Amino acid sequence: xxxxxxxxxxxxxxxxxxxxxxxxxxxxxxxxxxxxxxxxxxxxxxxxxxxxxxxxxxxxxxxxxxxxxxxxxxxxxxxxxxxxxxxxxxxxxxxxxxxxxxxxxxxxxxxxxxxxxxxxxxxxxxxxxxxxxxxxxxxxxxxxxxxxxxxxxxxxxxxxxxxxxxxxxxxxxxxxxxxxxxxxxxxxxxxxxxxxxxxxxxxxxxxxxxxxxxxxxxxxxxxxxxxxxxxxxxxxxxxxxxxxxxxxxxxxxxxxxxxxxxxxxxxxxxxxxxxxxxxxxxxxxxxxxxxxxxxxxxxxxxxxxxxxxxxxxxxxxx
Amino acid sequence: xxxxxxxxxxxxxxxxxxxxxxxxxxxxxxxxxxxxxxxxxxxxxxxxxxxxxxxxxxxxxxxxxxxxxxxxxxxxxxxxxxxxxxxxxxxxxxxxxxxxxxxxxxxxxxxxxxxxxxxxxxxxxxxxxxxxxxxxxxxxxxxxxxxxxxxxxxxxxxxxxxxxxxxxxxxxxxxxxxxxxxxxxxxxxxxxxxxxxxxxxxxxxxxxxxxxxxxxxxxxxxxxxxxxxxxxxxxxxxxxxxxxxxxxxxxxxxxxxxxxxxxxxxxxxxxxxxxxxxxxxxxxxxxxxxxxxxxxxxxxxxxxxxxxxxxxxxxxxxxxxxxxxxxxxxxxxxxxxxxxxxxxxxxxxxxxxxxxxxxxxxxxxxxxxxxx
Numbered sequence: 001x002x003x004x005x006x007x008x009x010x011x012x013x014x015x016x017x018x019x020x021x022x023x024x025x026x027x028x029x030x031x032x033x034x035x036x037x038x039x040x041x042x043x044x045x046x047x048x049x050x051x052x053x054x055x056x057x058x059x060x061x062x063x064x065x066x067x068x069x070x071x072x073x074x075x076x077x078x079x080x081x082x083x084x085x086x087x088x089x090x091x092x093x094x095x096x097x098x099x100x101x102x103x104x105x106x107x108x109x110x111x112x113x114x115x116x117x118x119x120x121x122x123x124x125x126x127x128x129x130x131x132x133x134x135x136x137x138x139x140x141x142x143x144x145x146x147x148x149x150x151x152x153x154x155x156x157x158x159x160x161x162x163x164x165x166x167x168x169x170x171x172x173x174x175x176x177x178x179x180x181x182x183x184x185x186x187x188x189x190x191x192x193x194x195x196x197x198x199x200x201x202x203x204x205x206x207x208x209x210x211x212x213x214x215x216x217x218x219x220x221x222x223x224x225x226x227x228x229x230x231x232x233x234x235x236x237x238x239x240x241x242x243x244x245x246x247x248x249x250x251x252x253x254x255x256x257x258x259x260x261x262x263x264x265x266x267x268x269x270x271x272x273x274x275x276x277x278x279x280x281x282x283x284x285x286x287x288x289x290x291x292x293x294x295x296x297x298x299x300x301x302x303x304x305x306x307x308x309x310x311x312x313x314x315x316x317x318x
Numbered sequence: 319x320x321x322x323x324x325x326x327x328x329x330x331x332x333x334x335x336x337x338x339x340x341x342x343x344x345x346x347x348x349x350x351x352x353x354x355x356x357x358x359x360x361x362x363x364x365x366x367x368x369x370x371x372x373x374x375x376x377x378x379x380x381x382x383x384x385x386x387x388x389x390x391x392x393x394x395x396x397x398x399x400x401x402x403x404x405x406x407x408x409x410x411x412x413x414x415x416x417x418x419x420x421x422x423x424x425x426x427x428x429x430x431x432x433x434x435x436x437x438x439x440x441x442x443x444x445x446x447x448x449x450x451x452x453x454x455x456x457x458x459x460x461x462x463x464x465x466x467x468x469x470x471x472x473x474x475x476x477x478x479x480x481x482x483x484x485x486x487x488x489x490x491x492x493x494x495x496x497x498x499x500x501x502x503x504x505x506x507x508x509x510x511x512x513x514x515x516x517x518x519x520x521x522x523x524x525x526x527x528x529x530x531x532x533x534x535x536x537x538x539x540x541x542x543x544x545x546x547x548x549x550x551x552x553x554x555x556x557x558x559x560x561x562x563x564x565x566x567x568x569x570x571x572x573x574x575x576x577x578x579x580x581x582x583x584x585x586x587x588x589x590x591x592x593x594x595x596x597x598x599x600x601x602x603x604x605x606x607x608x609x610x611x612x613x614x615x616x617x618x619x620x621x622x623x624x625x626x627x628x629x630x631x632x633x634x635x636x637x638x639x640x641x642x643x644x645x646x647x648x649x650x651x652x653x654x655x656x657x658x659x660x661x662x663x664x665x666x667x668x669x670x671x672x673x674x675x676x677x678x679x680x681x682x683x684x685x686x687x688x689x690x
């Protein structure tokens with residue numbers, strides 16, 4: 001690996017990542033990842049389990065070395081300047097990594113002291129989220145619910161006022177209300193000027209980020225704003241419901257003109273060519289006709305706007 | 319310094335909030351001293367024996383009387399036939415059986431080939447050999463007394479009399495052997511095993527990951543883990559000494575300062591071992607197995623605590639040389655039991671110090687500043 005001097009990076013980037021690759025033995029975890037994050041941005045890394053999100057986060061937080069490529073955080077190289085990076089970042093691993101046999105308050109105090117600060121000094125930063133668990137501050141961290149654990153972990157990662165925050169799947173395994181609260185918290189932190197890199201397997205959280213990267217098998221499929229990604233979905237999307245959804249999915253995939261079809265909640269999302277002039281292109285009406293001819297009943301067909309999940313499915317189907 | 323203090327405090331919380339850890343660290347040493355000191359003993363006291371005596375003359379009665387009047391043995395029964403012997407052992411009623419030849423006294427005086435046989439249970443070789451040794455010694459004493467009487471009568475002085483005297487432990491109390499051994503084991507257990515497990519726990523639970531992404535020097539994190547175990551080791555060292563002096567009645571013959579310095583050196587070696595193990599493993603169970611199998615078990619078997627190392631195969635003897643605990647036990651015996659000075663343990667001290675420095679250097683080199 002070539003050492004890269006600080007000057008090679010534009011210092012205005014909060015984070016810059018160039019051609020990062022990493023393998024575990026023969027298994028490739030990350031291949032050629034490049035992206036930049038601007039100061040004060042919420043950058044989402046979105047992809048399924050095992051896509052390489054945690055490996056990427058560990059390289060950026062100086063816990064793992066990349067096999068090749070280079071990355072800098074706030075202008076510091078993740079390999080040579082790792083000590084400086086460790087002073088300015090906040091990191092919340094994907095797994096709950098606090099002391100279960102210490103109380104909520106003790107955990108927070110330890111992390112504050114670890115970074116040479118006090119709870120009181122930066123209390124304003126965590127107030128919104130910590131005030132919700134403060135009534136339980138004498139409780140052991142191990143006895144907290146999933147959502148409260150994440151709130152505590154976030155408080156611990158924030159207590160030293162990091163300039164950049166790495167959150168590895170902060171919303172995995174917690175209830176919808178806590179999820180919503182966590183994201184509201186992230187918006188507030190953004191307004192304080194903190195750059196946030198967050199990973200999640202939930203596609204519906206993509207729209208809460210300023211920009212997102214879709215990751216699959218260790219490679220970024222696309223990096224853009226959620227809006228631009230949705231708009232770039234160049235096809236017509238039709239939602240189909242009906243009796244016997246299993247058979248319906250199979251039949252839909254056999255119909256000429258259907259590019260792809262995936263189960264999507266309680267309906268199926270069918271992708272067809274947007275341009276309806278060619279002979280085998282499908283519109284909502286012609287699709288209904290084709291299905292009813294096959295004897296399907298209670299067919300409900302609605303044209304829908306594509307969302308991030310549709311884009312993701314389309315990108316991996318390519 | 320503030321972060322170091324809070325980490326030491328956190329480590330004490332980990333220890334004292336877990337009931338079992340507290341028990342192992344503070345109660346186990348006391349239990350071990352008491353169990354090994356009183357329960358497991360190689361001393362012989364009031365062992366029962368049986369006699370098959372076809373002669374029934376003055377000499378055989380004299381020998382049986384000699385055995386019975388000693389503190390060690392009590393007569394169980396006279397057997398009417400040798401065939402009963404096996405049954406006695408199967409029932410476990412006696413420790414050994416004395417079988418006399420026919421016309422014992424007559425043979426003793428005239429032909430000089432009076433026969434006497436001692437039968438003991440070989441399934442427990444240690445006890446069997448101790449029993450037969452004691453009995454043989456008593457029989458020899460009787461023989462010498464008998465000869466002496468005759469010599470006085472005949473006025474002739476002859477024969478060589480070997481008189482055995484056991485130094486430093488005249489009453490053959492096993493506690494003299496046990497205390498240095500237990501001390502080595504306990505210090506090893508707390509310093510090496512508990513330290514390595516507690517560092518491995520941080521790795522296993524993922525907390526090490528968060529600690530590493532912080533300005534705190536990893537070396538300080540490790541050092542803060544050593545402080546509580548060091549403190550507890552000192553507490554245990556004092557407990558063991560108090561117990562052995564006041565309960566087991568094993569006096570400290572040598573210098574207490576020297577003994578303490580020696581123990582501090584050994585604690586240093588064990589703590590280094592603990593760090594080394596923890597820098598090599600990721601899981602608590604692996605740390606536990608490595609410390610248990612590679613340190614504690616050999617410490618029990620190869621350190622001379624239970625069996626003399628001199629009788630072991632060469633390979634095991636060589637292996638025992640690389641165990642710090644072996645040298646510690648030898649040195650503690652010299653200082654605490656024999657009352658010798660620093661000059662007698664220079665070799666052991668040099669070896670321990672050398673081992674400690676090497677282990678510490680290797681473990682610092684091996685210490686990971688990242689996750690791999």
